Amino acid sequence: MAPENSNTEEVVVGEEVGRVRLITLNRPRQLNVISSQVVSLVAGFLEKWEKDDDAHLIIIKAVGRAFSAGGDLKMFYAGKTDDSCLEVVYRMYWLCYHIHTYKKTAVALVNGIAMGGGAAMAVPLKFTVVTEKTIFAVPEATIGLHTDCSFSYILPRLPGHLGEYLALTGARLNGKEMIAIGLATHFVPSEKLDELEKRLVSLNSGDEVAIKAVIEEFSLEVQPDEESIVHKLSIINKCFGEESVEEIIKSFEAEASREGNAWIASVLKGLKRSSPTGLKITLRSIREGRKQTLSECLKKEFRLTMNQLRSVISGDVYEGIRALNIDKDNSPKWNPASLNEVSSEKVDRVFQPFEAELELNIPPEGDAYRWSGKYENSVYPTLKGKQ
Template identity: 70%
Template sequence: MAKEAASSDQGVVIGEEINQHVRLLTLNRPKQLNCISSETVSLLAEFLEKWERDDNVRLIVIKGMGRAFSAGGDLRMFYNGGSGDSCLDVVYRMYWLCYHLHTYKKTRVALVHGIAMGGGAAISVPSEISVVTEKTIFAVPEASVGLHTDCSFSYILSRLPGHLGEFLALTGATLNGKEMIDVGLATHFVPSEKLPELEKRLLDSDTGDKDVIRTLVDDYSSNVRPDEESVLNKLETINKCFSASSVEEIIISLKAEAVLEGNEWMGHFLKGLKRASPTGLKITLRSIREGRQQTLPECLKKEFRLSMNILRSLISSDVFEGIRALSIDKDNAPKWNPKTLDEVTCENLDLVFQAFTDELELKLPYEAESCRWEEKYENTVYSLKQV
């Protein structure tokens, strides 16, 4: 068994050649809950491209070191970058990588034990086989800190049952492993005590045949249903509220429903919406709604524009204030600007959604297989501008 590469035993991503046909990718920032850094994105892309091009490779297993699969993007990286294009490199590379994660040609099994949030979950959800446990926690909390639901989730969430996608994106609500199985964000539930043995069986295999691998994972998996108190058992109410046409109307609907007997659970989410960035909420709702009518490449290009315009503080600096309050000073008292939903105008929203000129758009190699791993950051006008 050989460790490949650009990563040492202490690298943020460890790539291992287990045998002739099997490779293991390990996200290796356990103290940071495997948050995604610029180096993480670059190494993931490097390994995945190399292994997809290698005819000997048939199966790739992906896992996280420690108690998290990945808690998402490294917020401090964005905060330290400040307004402007200092994080352009990693943002571009992450969206480019998301396309390849959704369209990868080799069989992948993601072992999602512990936290899987935002960009971290974007690594696991597109896998043909995604294994979760009783300790898995999924969430997309970006809107609450002034970001938006990113890394392909305007595509993924907009295709969940009813208006569950809007609910998850706007409230940052968590789902456990059972709930992820129920809505299709994972394929298999395996009790955590069985996970080491399953991993060993996968690494000892010599095939990438999806049916064979599914059967192998089936041997360790359990049939599960959401618990009685799960929000998924309240989907009728969620659909009623989160089908409203604006964030303001969603909140009005939630308030009306929350006073009814049996709806006490809604109070928590109402409080969360009131604490969240008004700008982040409005951008996120529009992005999810647009996502229903968009292809994966269209969603990724849109999300790239949103991310860059938000980091450039085009209409608000809420993302930096949100990160400050959550991760830097940890006072949990952000001062949003604009302060209210009413102050976030349609005209300003149009600005952050406006298409870039063609040369500045995210480039995705989806038109021909021959250029599948082209359109990298280094080959764009952005790279030239950074010189």
């Protein structure tokens, strides 16, 4: 169901049809990456419709072969010498909180790539519909960042140590695998997606039971393929439950030599090519996330992102973006270059809490505070250019 007023200039299209509201990510050539404008528009629609008594059901979808490939890395690279990306980072984490706690029934139709912050706009919803074209990944650690946008909260709640595995390796999952581990609720063949959308719109209701019944009319019972990573959980738990990145790699190497474990070689190769700093920060963040609330995870992730964008202990995030997205030579020169050079003292620095006024301002509980704590009401606009 294409937006009636689809405009190639609009990066996000919002529609109101009866009691149904639709958000369409509309940057197909850019794989619907998340820019400052995208965050502001999505947040604006969600806030407006949560307060609208006539809005009962929200549908989030996208145009093209990607739902969203995550944050706009070129935007971050362009802002590497100042804090120009601070606003979009603040707004994105603040938005993640509201997506997780959204009060209206919401459905994501995920037919394509959903990575990092893009997946964060779909996975937390009441209904997350995936297809045979869906590809999920959280590849941030591989480019020197950390697993962000609420995934330090989501991933530790997956079976066993699968969260650590996905965060450290950037491994991709398909729609069937997402269903199996609880990252999605329903699998619908892509050719049925438009019809499903039309049925949801014609239902004109936010009743969860009725919506679930409609989705189930179109959904299939699916199982992961025989060679899926989901069937290798015993090895993953054994290796990725180790205390440190170094011990994880050592344990994984030992498993690679065993018969039937040929799949490990390529995963190990990618793991060893990743940013040592990104890996260490990511592992600690995921481990802390096991015991943290959503708010605590988001505040922590905000600190980590800002400290990494400010190159507090390493400029790896920019080197990773350069190698993968700018020069595309796929040969990043990490600094430090080895895991043993990334000391626990260095990692501690990026986890240190900010002064109270500089923390991400997650709204306290209660309707009276809902949608409070916005960037423009924080101290940050007055600090632009002074950091």
